[in-house]
Amino acid sequence: MPPAYELLLRQGRLLHSTGTIETVDIAIAAGRIAAIAPHLEAEAQLELDLNGKLISPPFVESHVHLDSALTVGQPRWNESGTLFEGIEIWRERKQDLSLEDVKTRAIETLKQQAMQGVLYVRSHADVSEANLVALQALLEVREAVKDWTTLQVVAFPQDGIYGSPQNERLMETALQMGADVVGGIPHYELTREDGVKSIHRIFELAQQYDRLIDIHCDEIDDDNSRFLEVVAACAIRTGMGSRVTASHTTAFGSYNNAYAYKLLGFLRRTQMNFIANPLINITLQGRTDTYPKRRGLTRVKELWQQGTNVSLGHDCVQDCWYSLGTGNMLDVAFMLVHVAQMTGRAEIDACYDMITWHGAKTLNLSEQYGIEVGKPANLIVLDASDRYDAIRRRATVRYVISRGKLLASTETPTLDWKLGKI
Numbered sequence: 001m002p003p004a005y006e007l008l009l010r011q012g013r014l015l016h017s018t019g020t021i022e023t024v025d026i027a028i029a030a031g032r033i034a035a036i037a038p039h040l041e042a043e044a045q046l047e048l049d050l051n052g053k054l055i056s057p058p059f060v061e062s063h064v065h066l067d068s069a070l071t072v073g074q075p076r077w078n079e080s081g082t083l084f085e086g087i088e089i090w091r092e093r094k095q096d097l098s099l100e101d102v103k104t105r106a107i108e109t110l111k112q113q114a115m116q117g118v119l120y121v122r123s124h125a126d127v128s129e130a131n132l133v134a135l136q137a138l139l140e141v142r143e144a145v146k147d148w149t150t151l152q153v154v155a156f157p158q159d160g161i162y163g164s165p166q167n168e169r170l171m172e173t174a175l176q177m178g179a180d181v182v183g184g185i186p187h188y189e190l191t192r193e194d195g196v197k198s199i200h201r202i203f204e205l206a207q208q209y210d211r212l213i214d215i216h217c218d219e220i221d222d223d224n225s226r227f228l229e230v231v232a233a234c235a236i237r238t239g240m241g242s243r244v245t246a247s248h249t250t251a252f253g254s255y256n257n258a259y260a261y262k263l264l265g266f267l268r269r270t271q272m273n274f275i276a277n278p279l280i281n282i283t284l285q286g287r288t289d290t291y292p293k294r295r296g297l298t299r300v301k302e303l304w305q306q307g308t309n310v311s312l313g314h315d316c317v318q319d320c321w322y323s324l325g326t327g328n329m330l331d332v333a334f335m336l337v338h339v340a341q342m343t344g345r346a347e348i349d350a351c352y353d354m355i356t357w358h359g360a361k362t363l364n365l366s367e368q369y370g371i372e373v374g375k376p377a378n379l380i381v382l383d384a385s386d387r388y389d390a391i392r393r394r395a396t397v398r399y400v401i402s403r404g405k406l407l408a409s410t411e412t413p414t415l416d417w418k419l420g421k422i
């Protein structure tokens with residue numbers, strides 16, 4: 001009798017982290033990958049004939065704000081398109097947050113993401129909000145969705161740790177409540193000194209509570225915004241390295257090269273992670289420029305070329321900072337190819353890695369991520385032949401398998417030519 005599995009994937013093309021692709025059958029049992037081989041003599045409750053479709057580990061959304069997702073237009077549209085008008089609109093909207101409101105929108109967004117292949121998400125929760133409703137809601141959501149997706153929650157002080165007298169205390173309370181990651185926003189603290197002080201406080205809290213760090217850092221076109229060097233120094237001195245992430249760092253795109261190249265060397269030493277949010281960076285930044293108009297993206301290509309870990313985020317799905325978006329990470333990678341001019345063949349492939357393996361590294365997922373015998377059976381099947389094809393067509397994710405179960409399936413739209421032969 002051949003072994004009976006719960007799920008068998010037949011003849012898919014398995015994408016390895018090295019970029020090589022191998023045609024295999026994959027057997028799944030008890031929520032884990034049970035076997036991988038060119039041909040498996042086996043039976044299963046459910047068999048999917050993949051016919052050469054691409055099998056990839058799930059997408060990783062490294063940076064999103066689920067607390068503000070799906071609020072676009074509430075109470076008004078962001079007409080200037082700037083980060084700072086967005087922060088003001090959110091300040092108004094967050095006055096009427098309730099647990100139900102945040103949870104409903106967050107779960108809806110996580111479902112949309114999951115159906116498009118995203119099974120690991122790091123979300124910021126604004127903790128400069130008197131009752132910590134956003135944080136409490138996202139912690140409850142983390143628990144509510146844990147059977148099908150993995151959510152990390154960052155305690156993010158949107159209005160600055162020292163922007164109001166109570167914010168520092170709220171930040172610490174958020175960690176006591178169970179936030180996974182300590183956040184920050186040094187470029188939005190009232191002074192440069194407060195910004196530096198906030199970074200030291202973030203590292204202190206992360207060490208005291210044993211948490212990861214993910215700082216919104218230098219999200220501005222100001223070439224004098226240089227908090228990244230302070231984060232790098234703290235990462236080197238504490239040895240926290242790969243547990244530290246700098247998000248956005250858009251000012252890095254405006255620094256002069258002499259400074260930027262010195263900094264790149266320091267950053268390589270840190271082993272820290274970077275997150276670019278190309279959809280948001282290209283729309284929010286450059287707003288005070290006339291022409292030439294800057295792209296407002298961090299130096300993704302140079303960081304990648306020197307082996308520094310870079311992953312990507314959608315940042316927003318329909319909120320006061322970004323009215324568009326469906327949560328599809330292939331849209332993010334597609335935009336990065338353009339904005340970072342990563343159009344070389346290996347560069348396009350790298351953009352795919354940034355929404356998969358590199359994201360897993362940023363989130364410190366390590367052991368559980370990847371398609372290998374014994375690991376949790378989390379994988380996606382794309383209607384694509386390889387990484388380049390997946391990004392070019394922003395390919396349909398045909399099947400999403402989470403914890404060994406088929407979570408979602410989507411048909412690829414077919415195009416019908418009606419005029420006959422030409």
Ligand code: 17E
Pocket residue numbers: 065083158185216219280315316321
């Ligand atoms: N808050 C912030 O400071 N920066 C952003 N890009 C978003 C929220 C979306």
Ligand code: FE2
Pocket residue numbers: 063065124216247315
């Ligand atoms: Fe953000």
